[in-house]
Amino acid sequence: MIAALQAQAAGAEVVIMDRGAIGLGTNSAWSAGKFSAPNTHYHPEEHMRNTLETGHGINYEVMVRAIVEEAPHAFSLIRALGVELEETSQGYAVKTSRPGLIPGISLVKTLAGEVKNSAGIEVMTGLYVTEILKEEERVYGIKGFDKTGKLVVMYASAVVLATGGAGAIYLRNDNHKDIMGQGYYLAAKLGLALWDMEFVQFYPLVIAEPGLPSLILYPPSPQEARVVNAAGEDILRRHGIKNLNEAIMRKRDEFSVILFQECLEEPLYMDWRRVPASFWKNHPLTRIKLDFKKKLFAISPAAHFFMGGIRTDESGQTSVSGLFACGEVVWGLHGANRMGGNALTECVVLGSIAGRNSARYALHNPVSERSLKELSKDVWELRSSTKVTLGEIRQRIRETAWIYAGVVRSEKGLKEGLAKLTMLQRQLKGIAPQTVRERAEKEDLISAAFVLKAVLTASIARKESRGSFIRKDFPQQDDLNWRKNSSLTYEWEREIFSLNHYPSG
Secondary structure: OHHHHHHHHOOOOEEEEEOOOOOOOOOHHHOOOEEEOOOOOOOHHHHHHHHHHHOOOOOOHHHHHHHHHHHHHHHHHHHHOOOOEEEEOOEEEEOOOOOOOOHHHHHHHHHHHHHHOOOOEEEEEOOEEEEEEEEOOEEEEEEEEOOOOOEEEEEOOOEEEOOOOOHHHOOOEOOOOOOOOHHHHHHHHOOOOEEOOOOEEEEEEEEOOOOOOOOEOOOOOOOOOEEEOOOOOEHHHHOOOOOHHHHHHHOHHHHHHHHHHHHHHOOEEEEOOOOOHHHHOOOHHHHOOOOOOOOOEEEEEEEEEEOOEEOOOOOOEOOOEOEEEOHHHEOOOOOOOOOOOHHHHHHHHHHHHHHHHHHHHHHHOOOOOOOHHHOOOOOOOOOOOOOOOHHHHHHHHHHHHHHHOOOOEOHHHHHHHHHHHHHHHHHHHOOOOOOHHHHHHHHHHHHHHHHHHHHHHHHHHOOOOEOOEOEOOEOOOOHHHHOEEEEEEEEOOOOEEEEEEEEOO
16 A cells, blocks of 8 residues: 555556455554654664564665665655554554554554545455566566456556565464465566575464454563463463563564464463453453453464565565565565564555655556467366365465474474475365355465475575574574575476575675
8 A cells, every 4th residue: 555655656557456455454454553663762773783683694684774764754654644653662653543443453544545535546456466467577567367257457567566475374373364475476476586485473372262363462461361271270380481571572482482382282271360450441352252351262373474575676676677565575674583563664664665666667667568369368177186175275284384384393394294285286286166266265275385385495494493483403593504595486397496595694
């Protein structure tokens, strides 16, 4: 939305497209609305230093510097668009329009309203993009299908990818259910490399109760909160954790490991029965149909954020001319781990950069319409060659990701996961979708399997632990041999990834 508004302001004709409602189908909508960014309390150099420290030495420093320098302009922009912000000690927080409203929803609704009211932006929903059209290393549009299954082709001088990450490929995650790595897959089909895909951030405390949404339990948690097993044993006390909020804020990865390993043995629960009534005043969880004041509810660590992705330059453009990207799909800012608040900052700042520069590119590089005859035919298979269903494949992919590429990994497990995934991909190929919904679901699963293959492949190669990446068989960070970034390029004929490593900097 930021990119579209900036591109329109720069004089471009803009179309923003999504399979669902603009804004609400994103992770930003469920966020706490906090931005890490320079302000009167937080010096730009301090923001940069903290980002690099959290990234454990493998951030792309050019990207970090560009985002820190652009941040003041970007936050002035979203304020001008009507987003109410208040300064914090290390950035900004969204002021909600009413008590109890999730800040992220207030944020995206404000921006979606600006998009809707902008005369220069056309909004198209119900579209599924299957391909970015490219000729001679330059994009010229997109191809996909609408909610009736009809072929859709849109010619454009520039394309901006703002597709998010791939958290929903995991059994336990707090992402929107449709965020399954589609942007990574679209980029790889153009020949672009995927960087640092082994680095996935997990959040330690997410609701895992059947029938309830997988929402993060943001700090501060009440002091009276306890994490227990079915027998009522206090898990925090067992591991010597005296302060739950300190564990979440300062030792998030270690805490996720503890809870992940405990959850492999038996379910864990949050106990808020001792929490005082004052805690619940205007609390968002009061909107959920469970009496948290009287009942235990299941919790688990969950996949939260992908640090890896597509490489762009300081203008937001990839190595394919006319293709820009912003948000979580982009690699470089976070390194081995993401500092809290930098996800929304990345969206706002890179959205501003990509929108402005894609418009400039498009205005100086007009594209002439190609004949539709040049495009491949849109053919559906009519008969499946396997009895397994898309729902079963989805569940198995998510289980494979969680068990073998989850919080704690090992070479043995990663290789087992890769073997299981290969079988699942073979079964997926044999399923012929019978409806438009099934077709979209199959496309999602193709992307999910592809991204999981990237995570597994890069994880096998990295023989150390760093940031969010934890190898049980290589528990130490190894700066001498592994202070470098992974780069995966897919060889489509051989159906394997080619992997290289480059010194970080």
